[in-house]
Amino acid sequence: MGVAASRLARAGLLIALLALWQLLSRGGHPDYILPPLDIARHFIAALGTRELYVDAAASLMRALPGFIIGTLAGILLGLGAGTRRGVDETLSPLVFLTYPVPKIVMLPLFMLWFGIGDVSKVLIIALACFYPAYINAYYGAKATPRILVWSARNMGASGAEIFRRVVLPGALPQIFAGMRVALALSFIVMFATEMINARSGLGHLIREAENSLRFDLMYVSLLTIAILGYAGDRLLRFSRRRFLPWEEGHA
Amino acid sequence: MSSQILRTKYGILLRPLVVIVIALAAWEFAARSGLWSPILFPPLAKIGHELWLFVSRPEGFAQSWTTLYRAFGGFAAAAVAGVLLGMLMGRSAFVAALLDPLFSGTYAVPKLALFPIFIFVFGLGSLSKIALIFLECLYPMTIITYHGARNVNRVLLWSASNMGASRLRTLLRVVLPATLPYIFAALRVALPVALIVAIITEMISSVDGLGYLVTYSLSSLKTDRMLALVVVISLLGLALDRALVALRNRLVYWEKLDTYYV
Numbered sequence: 001m002g003v004a005a006s007r008l009a010r011a012g013l014l015i016a017l018l019a020l021w022q023l024l025s026r027g028g029h030p031d032y033i034l035p036p037l038d039i040a041r042h043f044i045a046a047l048g049t050r051e052l053y054v055d056a057a058a059s060l061m062r063a064l065p066g067f068i069i070g071t072l073a074g075i076l077l078g079l080g081a082g083t084r085r086g087v088d089e090t091l092s093p094l095v096f097l098t099y100p101v102p103k104i105v106m107l108p109l110f111m112l113w114f115g116i117g118d119v120s121k122v123l124i125i126a127l128a129c130f131y132p133a134y135i136n137a138y139y140g141a142k143a144t145p146r147i148l149v150w151s152a153r154n155m156g157a158s159g160a161e162i163f164r165r166v167v168l169p170g171a172l173p174q175i176f177a178g179m180r181v182a183l184a185l186s187f188i189v190m191f192a193t194e195m196i197n198a199r200s201g202l203g204h205l206i207r208e209a210e211n212s213l214r215f216d217l218m219y220v221s222l223l224t225i226a227i228l229g230y231a232g233d234r235l236l237r238f239s240r241r242r243f244l245p246w247e248e249g250h251a
Numbered sequence: 252m253s254s255q256i257l258r259t260k261y262g263i264l265l266r267p268l269v270v271i272v273i274a275l276a277a278w279e280f281a282a283r284s285g286l287w288s289p290i291l292f293p294p295l296a297k298i299g300h301e302l303w304l305f306v307s308r309p310e311g312f313a314q315s316w317t318t319l320y321r322a323f324g325g326f327a328a329a330a331v332a333g334v335l336l337g338m339l340m341g342r343s344a345f346v347a348a349l350l351d352p353l354f355s356g357t358y359a360v361p362k363l364a365l366f367p368i369f370i371f372v373f374g375l376g377s378l379s380k381i382a383l384i385f386l387e388c389l390y391p392m393t394i395i396t397y398h399g400a401r402n403v404n405r406v407l408l409w410s411a412s413n414m415g416a417s418r419l420r421t422l423l424r425v426v427l428p429a430t431l432p433y434i435f436a437a438l439r440v441a442l443p444v445a446l447i448v449a450i451i452t453e454m455i456s457s458v459d460g461l462g463y464l465v466t467y468s469l470s471s472l473k474t475d476r477m478l479a480l481v482v483v484i485s486l487l488g489l490a491l492d493r494a495l496v497a498l499r500n501r502l503v504y505w506e507k508l509d510t511y512y513v
Contacts, residue, residue, distance in 0.1 A: 006348050009348065009349075010348075010349075010352050013349065030371075032368060032371035032372065033368075033372075089266050089267075090266045090267065090270060093266075093267035094267050094270060094271075097267070097489065098485070099443070099492075100442070100443040100446075100488040100489055100491065100492035101443075101484070101485040101488045101489065102443065102446050102447040102450050102484060102485075102488055103447075104447055104450055104451050104454070105450060105462075105465060105480070105481045105484050105485070106481065107454075108465055108466065108469040108477055109474075109477070109478070109481065111469070112290070112291055112469070112474060113291060180359075183359060184358060184359045184361070187359065187360075187361045188361040188362075188363055190361075191361045191363045191364055192363055192451045192454075192455070195363070195366070195455045196451075196454050196455055196466070202364075203364075206364060206367050207367070209367070210367040210370070218367055218368065221364065222364045222365065222368070225360065225361055225364045226357070226360040226364070229359040229360040229361060230356065230357075230359060230360060232359060233358065233359035
C-alpha cells in the first residue's frame with residue numbers, strides 16, 4: 001500500500017467510525033454518551049471561555065516540571081550507572097527492585113510532607129517519570145559497543161570525550177524511548193493526582209463535571225487532555241527526528 | 252578494606268542493602284528526633300505493628316483480594332486481547348495499517364480520563380475499574396506483541412512453509428514461540444500498570460480495596476497504618492513481578508532475561 005493510499009484509508013476509517021457513532025446516537029442515547037458533533041460543538045464553545053485555559057495551564061504546570069525533573073534525574077543517573085560500575089552496583093538493584101511498585105501510593109505520603117498543593121503532585125510525577133528514564137538511559141549506555149570505546153581511546157580521546165562523542169549518541173535512541181514512556185506517564189499521574197485531590201486542572205474539571213452531571217464538560221476535559229497528550233507525543237517525536245537524523249522510522 | 256569487601260561477589264548484594272539500612276536509620280532518627288510530628292514520620296515499630304495487624308486479620312486479605320481481583324481481571328482480559336491483536340497486526344499488513352495509527356495515535360492520551368464515563372456506563376463497582384485496567388494494559392500488550400510478531404526471523408517462516416506447514420500451524424509453531432519473549436516483556440510492563448490503575452481508581456472512587464484503605468487511613472491521620480499499606484502494596488507489586496519472571500524463565504528457557512524493556 002502506498003503512503004498516500006494508507007493515509008486515505010485511515011482517514012476514511014476514522015470518519016466512518018465517527019459517522020456511525022453519530023448515526024447510532026440519533027436513535028436515542030443515554031445522557032452520558034454524547035454524539036461526536038455535540039462534543040465538537042461543546043468543545044468549540046469551551047474554547048471561547050477562560051476556564052478551560054486556566055485548567056489546562058494548571059495541569060501543564062504540574063505535568064511538565066514533574067516530567068523535566070524526573071526524566072533529567074533519571075537520564076543523568078542512568079547514564080552514570082551505565083558507565084560507572086560503582087554507581088551501577090549501588091543504584092541499579094534499588095531501582096529495579098522498586099520498579100514494579102506502584103509509585104502513586106506515595107502520593108498520600110508526599111501530601112503529608114509537602115502539603116496538598118502542587119509540590120507533592122510535581123514530585124510524584126517526577127518519581128513516576130524517573131524509572132523509565134533511568135532504565136532506558138542505563139541500557140542505552142550499557143549497550144555501547146566496546147570496540148567503539150576502545151578505538152576512541154586508541155585515538156587518544158579522554159574519558160569525557162568518549163562519553164560525549166561515543167556513549168551519549170549511542171544511548172540517545174533509548175533515551176528518547178524512555179522519554180516517550182515518561183511523558184505518557186506524567187500525563188496519567190497528573191490526571192490521577194488531580195482527580196484524587198486538586199482545586200484546579202483538567203482532572204479536577206472532569207471530577208466536578210461528573211459530580212454535577214455536566215456531561216458536556218466531561219467530554220471537553222477528555223478531549224483537551226487527549227489533544228495535549230497527543231501534541232506532546234508528536235513534539236517529542238519531532239525533536240527525536242531532529243536530534244537523531246540517522247535513525248529513521250522506528251516508533 | 253571496606254572497598255575490598257564491596258568488590259566481592261557478596262558486595263553486589265551488600266551495597267544496596269547498606270543504602271536501605273541507612274534510609275531506615277534516617278527514618279527512625281527523624282521519627283525520634285522530635286523535630287517533626289509523629290504523624291509525618293511514625294516510628295518503624297509502629298508501622299511494623301500496623302503491618303502485623305493487617306496481615307494477622309482476615310479483613311486484610313479480603314481487601315487485598317478485592318484489589319488483586321480487579322487488577323487480574325483487567326490484566327488477564329488485556330493479555331488475551333492484546334496478544335491476539337498484536338499477532339494479527341504482526342502477521343497481516345492490512346490489520347497493521349488499520350490499527351497501528353489507532354494505537355500509536357492514542358498511546359500518549361491518558362486513558363484514565365475515561366474513568367468518569369466508565370463509571371456511568373459500567374457502574375460504581377468493580378466493573379468500571381476492570382474495564383479501565385483492561386484498556387490501560389491493552390496498549391503495552393498489543394504494541395510489544397506486534398513488535399515481536401513483526402520481527403520473526405524470515406528464514407524460519409520460509410522453511411516452515413517449505414515444509415508444507417499451514418498458516419495456522421506456522422502461527423502456532425513458529426510465530427508464537429518466536430514472539431513469546433516479547434509477550435512476556437509485555438506482560439511484565441502491563442502487570443504493574445494493572446496494579447497501579449487498580450490502586451488509583453480505588454483512591455478516586457471506591458468503598459473497598461487497598462487504594463481506598465490508603466486514602467481512608469490518611470484522612471483519619473493514621474499515617475502508621477497508611478505506611479503499612481504502602482509496604483503491603485509494594486511487596487505485592489514486587490511479588491507479582493518476581494512470579495512473572497519465574498514463569499517466564501520456565502517457559503522461555505532458551506533465552507536469558509536481561510532487558511526490562513524491549
